[in-house]
Amino acid sequence: MKTVSLKIDDSIFGETEKILSKISIPRNRYINEAIEYYNKVQKRQILEKRLKAESELVKIESMKVVKDFEKMDYAD
Template sequence: MKTISLKIDDVIFSETENILESLDKPRNRYINEAIEFYNKVNKKSLLAKKLKAESKLVAENSMDILSEFEDFDYEN
């Protein structure tokens, strides 16, 4: 477990405190869950970008291979 110090905008802090009263949840737990959720969202986004870039590379290779097959003489 790590201890950190945060500076939170007043509006966000007030809104969070109001929500926490309704949820009856400790602030620390709420913030940890929020960061965990945000990490998951960003991991998915980064993975999607990586897959898109790699798909472009594979697509270029696939087109080259397809072209070679089209040039191939199947009768010989």
């Protein structure tokens, strides 16, 4: 377990404290869960960007193959 010191905007801190008073969860646990969730979201976005880039590469390659097949069809 690591100890981290961070600065939180007053408005975010105030909102967090209001929520915590209603859900009875320790602040530390709440922040850990929030970071864990945000990490998952970021990983998903990184994967999505990578898949889009790779999909575009496959699309370009596929179009080249289609054009090659079309040339073969016309050559016959």
